[in-house]
Amino acid sequence: MKKIVFLIFCGVIIGLALSLATAEMIERTGGKDFCSSCHSMQGVSLAYEEGVHGGMNPIGFKARCVDCHLPQDSVFHYVKAKAYNGAKDVLGEIFWAKSFDWIGNLKNKEEFTYISGCEKCHDLKAMHYDIPKAFSAHKDFLDGTVTSCLQCHENVGHKNIREHLINKN
Amino acid sequence: MIRLLLAVIFAAGLASSAFALDSSQKTLKVDFGLSPEGKKCVECHSAKQPGIVADWKDSQHSHVGVSCIDCHVVDKDSPMASQNCPGVKGTDTFVTVMVTPKTCGRCHAEQVDQFSKSGHFRARLQYKGPDGRNFKSMSALIEKHEGQGMEQFKNAAEMSGCMQCHGSVITLDAEKRPTKEGWPAAGIGTVWPDGSVGNCVVCHTRHRFNIAEARKPAACASCHLGPDHPDIEIYNNSKHGQIFNAEGSTWNFTSAPDAWEPGDYRAPTCAVCHMSGIGDLKTTHNISERLKWNLWLPESQLRNSPDPLSPLTGDGAEGRKKMESVCQNCHSPLHTKNFFDQADTTIALYNEGYWKPALAMSKELEDKKLLKENPWDDEFQRILYHLWHHEGRRMRQGAVMNGPDYAHWHGAFELQQDLYKLKDIYQQRLKTGKIED
Numbered sequence: 267m268k269k270i271v272f273l274i275f276c277g278v279i280i281g282l283a284l285s286l287a288t289a290e291m292i293e294r295t296g297g298k299d300f301c302s303s304c305h306s307m308q309g310v311s312l313a314y315e316e317g318v319h320g321g322m323n324p325i326g327f328k329a330r331c332v333d334c335h336l337p338q339d340s341v342f343h344y345v346k347a348k349a350y351n352g353a354k355d356v357l358g359e360i361f362w363a364k365s366f367d368w369i370g371n372l373k374n375k376e377e378f379t380y381i382s383g384c385e386k387c388h389d390l391k392a393m394h395y396d397i398p399k400a401f402s403a404h405k406d407f408l409d410g411t412v413t414s415c416l417q418c419h420e421n422v423g424h425k426n427i428r429e430h431l432i433n434k435n
Numbered sequence: 436m437i438r439l440l441l442a443v444i445f446a447a448g449l450a451s452s453a454f455a456l457d458s459s460q461k462t463l464k465v466d467f468g469l470s471p472e473g474k475k476c477v478e479c480h481s482a483k484q485p486g487i488v489a490d491w492k493d494s495q496h497s498h499v500g501v502s503c504i505d506c507h508v509v510d511k512d513s514p515m516a517s518q519n520c521p522g523v524k525g526t527d528t529f530v531t532v533m534v535t536p537k538t539c540g541r542c543h544a545e546q547v548d549q550f551s552k553s554g555h556f557r558a559r560l561q562y563k564g565p566d567g568r569n570f571k572s573m574s575a576l577i578e579k580h581e582g583q584g585m586e587q588f589k590n591a592a593e594m595s596g597c598m599q600c601h602g603s604v605i606t607l608d609a610e611k612r613p614t615k616e617g618w619p620a621a622g623i624g625t626v627w628p629d630g631s632v633g634n635c636v637v638c639h640t641r642h643r644f645n646i647a648e649a650r651k652p653a654a655c656a657s658c659h660l661g662p663d664h665p666d667i668e669i670y671n672n673s674k675h676g677q678i679f680n681a682e683g684s685t686w687n688f689t690s691a692p693d694a695w696e697p698g699d700y701r702a703p704t705c706a707v708c709h710m711s712g713i714g715d716l717k718t719t720h721n722i723s724e725r726l727k728w729n730l731w732l733p734e735s736q737l738r739n740s741p742d743p744l745s746p747l748t749g750d751g752a753e754g755r756k757k758m759e760s761v762c763q764n765c766h767s768p769l770h771t772k773n774f775f776d777q778a779d780t781t782i783a784l785y786n787e788g789y790w791k792p793a794l795a796m797s798k799e800l801e802d803k804k805l806l807k808e809n810p811w812d813d814e815f816q817r818i819l820y821h822l823w824h825h826e827g828r829r830m831r832q833g834a835v836m837n838g839p840d841y842a843h844w845h846g847a848f849e850l851q852q853d854l855y856k857l858k859d860i861y862q863q864r865l866k867t868g869k870i871e872d
């Protein structure tokens with residue numbers, strides 16, 4: 267009996283340690299410093315630093331890469347997408363990054379940018395008639411006519427991205 | 436003493452207003468909902484192009500705080516990004532004179548989406564796009580025949596004519612300014628450097644973008660007129676046009692979309708039938724949505740394609756149902772049914788009685804090498820062209836839009852004359868085995 271209790275206790279400790287280690291790893295590999303350590307991410311990283319989301323705002327707030335490029339609707343989706351992207355990006359960096367059409371890939375941006383990320387910080391429902399310009403511009407999103415923020419905010423998060431991609435990739 | 440003081444103050448008052456009037460800089464100060472950059476544009480351009488700013492300040496855009504910069508600003512990496520305006524030179528702001536449907540779609544997404552599924556979308560791509568159906572014949576007509584084959588004039592007829600309605604493929608100079616080969620042009624199917632297609636300001640002219648303007652027949656009439664599709668003439672010939680011309684100036688053209696209904700007007704304008712929300716129908720910017728036939732092709736066919744680049748874009752059966760539901764806001768089902776039966780009979784007569792026999796003769800002459808290579812210098816081909824492109828369209832479009840003079844005198848009557856002339860030439864060529872001089 268004592269042995270079983272001891273084993274369960276050990277299991278919980280090991281489990282906790284593993285969970286913490288995983289959480290720590292997930293946390294440390296979500297920002298610009300880690301992501302831009304791959305050569306192919308230099309261009310997007312420079313474009314990010316120039317943009318509002320990269321700190322060029324009055325408060326100096328910075329969104330992290332994963333805030334936009336991983337789904338934020340559930341922890342499961344988040345971890346699943348992170349694992350998939352992690353594997354894909356490592357292989358990509360080794361085998362395909364040099365020959366990849368980075369500018370051409372911009373048109374697929376909705377596949378790797380998640381609206382749930384935008385919505386985590388931007389609450390469109392708080393946008394009222396008292397800011398008529400903003401309300402008018404976003405009503406088509408609120409009623410579902412426009413399904414992605416990226417339809418209008420084309421290169422949001424990465425200012426002058428084409429220029430940086432040409433220079434760096 | 437007090438009198439003297441009053442006189443001095445009075446004189447100073449007079450003089451100061453004179454100074455104010457003398458000021459060469461008349462700027463408009465606007466503080467309502469605009470960013471500092473936005474204000475700068477308005478203030479400077481109110482002195483430089485007061486007409487533009489006067490339009491804008493009377494628009495819905497100014498009411499909601501949308502100003503110059505909101506539509507004219509582009510990302511630095513946009514193909515149209517420039518700093519030709521001294522107000523932004525050297526700053527972080529890049530602007531362009533070209534405001535494309537992509538820009539309008541940032542706030543008017545549904546309208547741009549509907550437009551992109553309509554026949555208007557193909558206006559430029561169809562008549563002279565390298566992969567368009569008429570590219571060879573249209574290039575020859577514009578450059579060789581209308582431009583008289585002179586290199587320096589090869590685009591002249593197109594620049595002042597075709598592209599002003601159909602639109603142009605806009606090309607840019609080294610400073611990212613649009614070149615004269617495509618700009619200015621108020622063409623509905625303009626193809627922009629950012630890849631988008633269309634031109635919202637054709638009907639909602641800049642910079643007032645007035646919904647009332649787009650609802651009046653004049654908005655359509657600047658292109659839909661003339662010998663080949665006299666739609667405004669047909670409208671004026673119709674009872675709808677009669678009522679509009681008699682009392683349209685007293686109607687309400689400013690109701691909200693979907694809420695503009697009979698009562699605001701006593702007869703429909705072009706927009707009422709083809710676009711506006713009326714009864715159960717929703718407002719649409721797809722002007723092909725309520726149509727049954729294609730009425731400009733040599734042979735009229737039912738619309739049956741979801742592709743805006745197809746001449747048969749739309750769904751003919753659905754389109755007719757929708758148009759009938761428009762009519763029934765003011766007319767009984769019997770009136771509506773009989774009217775369209777009359778129109779459909781006329782369209783069938785054109786197809787069967789005129790186009791098919793004319794085409795059969797043309798094909799036989801072609802097989803026997805009895806058509807000239809230059810269609811514009813061959814009496815048979817000239818008449819054939821007028822038969823479908825001018826008279827045939829007038830007959831069909833006159834019939835569906837209740838323009839009896841166009842359906843008959845400018846249509847059917849001229850068509851039977853055309854066909855007799857074609858038969859004469861055809862028989863003569865078959866008899867002699869050669870093309871007459």
